[in-house]
Amino acid sequence: MKYAAVLGYGTVGSGVVEVIETNFDLIAKNAGDAIKVKYIVDIRDFSNDPHADLFVKDFATVEADPEVNVVVETIGGINPAYDFTKRALKAGKSVVTSNKELVATHGAELLALAKENSCNYFFEASVGGGIPIIRPLCQCLAANRVDEVLGILNGTTNYILNRMITGGLTFEAALSEAQEKGYAERNPAADVEGHDACRKICILSALAFGRHVYPDAVVTEGITKVTLEDVAYAENGDMVIKLLGRAKRTEDGKIYAFVGPHLVPKSELISNVNGVFNSVMVRGNAVGDTMFYGRGAGKLPTASAVVADVIDACQHTDCTKYAGWEDTTESILADSNDFVSAYYVRVSGESVRSAVNNAFGEVSFLSRDGAKADECACITAPMSKRELDEKVKILSESCVVYAPMKVLALD
């Protein structure tokens, strides 16, 4: 018998307890040993919960119990999760988490601490919810030099964009709907401003490229500036708008990493990833393009990934499975102003088309029903962000230029 302790009895934590109980027999078979939840740590009162006898309020109980093999941290946020994780690892207990903020911020340190103490720090659920992506990236694609990782990493924004595209809702209306359905939080900033997707691309980058990438170093743009006009112009170009996190290797071994709304051609499989689903594409130098798809959040899907980690941790109770990644001061990031992409640009003003041509040279104009005479939108030739900014500056002298978006082009 192996024992787990679950920290935090919220959506994910209670899902973990449920999955471990519901699938007890098959987990025992797959793990080679039965797994039971011995403690649930939560400061709130759960005396009427069916698991009332498992609750403790003090993490020290877990820390001091040599029977506990695995600590499941589903508290979220930095504190007290960071402190509890360090104490668990120092006590030689593996830690499994869905906490992307903690992994993106302190992952390198916690992985090193796990190694020092011959235990493991696993975080399959921190990216893509239930989608198997961390293990496939580390193990199944271990024979590849990874050249690019990109994905729809946030279900809330994907749901909102989807409702704008298929339901004709404005951003504000779609956000309200997502909040009513429980897909978006009351304070939606972490999702709609792109911070959640940013943390996830940081984790994927560290795994794919071997160096910690800190969220504050990644240029991050959310979806708050996307309008129904943009949606209509994209449709006219046979594209949809998706919030993508991207990390791409440069020829000299650095990486571009950024988060932002993109126009994605409908011919790309990822353009069909809808609703709260997530999807991650990985390009390797041997395998080519692969894609992983599934529910990016939710109680049981996230618990599925957490419990897979628990099983793995129970199978490796006295060795460290992954080497982790380096935490160097020298950044692996290339200047994202050098990244070359075609851009979608929407403009309004007098003689708008000639002004656009004057600034950008030849472009492909898009159209939409009900467009005003003084507005236009176009797709530019590929250029660096630096070049784009210069041209936008010229154009802004005579016109209003709305937030440009990159156009995804996978060669």
Place this chain on the structure above:
Amino acid sequence: MKYAAVLGYGTVGSGVVEVIETNFDLIAKNAGDAIKVKYIVDIRDFSNDPHADLFVKDFATVEADPEVNVVVETIGGINPAYDFTKRALKAGKSVVTSNKELVATHGAELLALAKENSCNYFFEASVGGGIPIIRPLCQCLAANRVDEVLGILNGTTNYILNRMITGGLTFEAALSEAQEKGYAERNPAADVEGHDACRKICILSALAFGRHVYPDAVVTEGITKVTLEDVAYAENGDMVIKLLGRAKRTEDGKIYAFVGPHLVPKSELISNVNGVFNSVMVRGNAVGDTMFYGRGAGKLPTASAVVADVIDACQHTDCTKYAGWEDTTESILADSNDFVSAYYVRVSGESVRSAVNNAFGEVSFLSRDGAKADECACITAPMSKRELDEKVKILSESCVVYAPMKVLALD
């Protein structure tokens, strides 16, 4: 340093040698130890090959060399691959393979033999080429009861159907084109009759449901009867025709497993998997639907999966990682005549629509440009294969009924 021996220097075997050399440093980093190819076993003459000094003609050399940790079997077919695999495992060497025929036929025995000899038998490349699917299914979804697995498991037939759909080529013309491009073999039976997809769904079923499923017990239908008329009717119903391998758990724990062409609604992500790409969907009771996508064949993609297995085998040189599956005489298969599905039925004859209604009751008729007056096609209500066969029998008394196809409905 760990040593591998590659058996068979064909497309996949030479790809394995290439990937191990090209990505030598990163593989050493990911594996925790450098990996070198020590022998290539092939009876043909490769004296002018850059690797000429590695070639041996007799497998006994590999078998007798205690330095060889992993044997890579990329010969294909049952003989002599079966014999070499058994001898390698008995010598305590892990075996890694892309040989779906051997795994589907003798997998249970070879996994047991690996266990007896504290080594491993890995076959990530046997399903879905480069797509990580075996490990995700066994490890990442280990907390789930798997309820359904289905996929586009054969790139050749997917390419052919795609060319019929987008290029308007007949089956014969699309097959010829696939042969010219090297996507189909001169004798295409294994692909177009569905046998290759059948082997793969057998392997996935064994992994997902824990019992060996023998290919000859799985009802298998290829794509040779699919016509451009069918393609046009499917398009009218907003569907495309795909060859799917499917395995689905019944309520009493048995499974339906079969291979056949399906009409797939365009709203399903899998309908957008085109060309030689493969895709596998797995439905678990916690995670919900997940999908894995990538190149299902080809030198380097397949080698990517094989070398991932080589790395894993080198990291586990004295323990057996997977329990394998049971090989019981009692079949786990349910009678596929009981499987309930809506069907696509194309019919010609006098008073054809009323004959169809007479046999099937209410149906949804489809249309196509240029349809003859005496033909029609429809989607039936859901029914068992047994019921379908009875109704087709009635209809056949007055009409010609072409091969019906299942309509995919994922609830």
